[in-house]
Amino acid sequence: MARPASAMRGDILRSALRLFAVNGFGGTSLHAIAADAGCSKASLIYHFSTKEAILTELLTPAGEGLAALDARLGALSGEERVAAAVTGYVDLALRYRREVKILFEDTPTMICNPALGDIPALGERLVVAMSGGSTEPRRIVAAHMVLGAVFVTCAGEVDVPDEVLRDELIAGALRTLAPEALQ
Numbered sequence: 001m002a003r004p005a006s007a008m009r010g011d012i013l014r015s016a017l018r019l020f021a022v023n024g025f026g027g028t029s030l031h032a033i034a035a036d037a038g039c040s041k042a043s044l045i046y047h048f049s050t051k052e053a054i055l056t057e058l059l060t061p062a063g064e065g066l067a068a069l070d071a072r073l074g075a076l077s078g079e080e081r082v083a084a085a086v087t088g089y090v091d092l093a094l095r096y097r098r099e100v101k102i103l104f105e106d107t108p109t110m111i112c113n114p115a116l117g118d119i120p121a122l123g124e125r126l127v128v129a130m131s132g133g134s135t136e137p138r139r140i141v142a143a144h145m146v147l148g149a150v151f152v153t154c155a156g157e158v159d160v161p162d163e164v165l166r167d168e169l170i171a172g173a174l175r176t177l178a179p180e181a182l183q
Helices: 005-023 030-037 041-047 051-073 078-095 097-105 119-130 137-155 162-177
Strands: none
Touching: 005 030, 005 041, 005 051, 005 097, 030 041, 030 051, 051 078, 051 097, 051 119, 078 097, 078 119, 078 137, 078 162, 097 137, 119 137, 137 162
16 A cells, blocks of 8 residues: 555655665755665655755755744844743754764855755844844854854754753853853
8 A cells, every 4th residue: 555645755754864864964865764764765855846945945944943033033122032042042953963974074065055044144134133232252252152152063963862962051151142141
């Protein structure tokens, strides 16, 4: 009995996400994805014409999540905005850990994927939010450090339960961003 198309599509996406995270986007072939998903390459191509189409579908939820965070931050100010930016960014990075790992593999190419929206602009708005809107170089640099550190940590294989990792990432980021710590 054949699998429903939606089930096969889901299997393909799960296999691709896992294989991209383990072998990298460039190191994963359509044939490998099809074999892992338990379908033929022709079936895979019926659902996704290219590897890039699979990647776009995988990255779309993360891009939408980042855009939603950006929209929420626009309504906040001050330290409330800083805390919401840190918590929201950490939660997204942990939720989309495998996607972050894929992005980390080839950041310059991957951040241009249209599924992610305008990553450079969204990243700069996150820096503004995390720095509390400050123009002080120390606060701006600290915000860039937090963006990078959370990204790298979530792309890595940190052997810590996710709930502990989340708490530590948020606490460390807030310490790094604390204005009094930047004196």
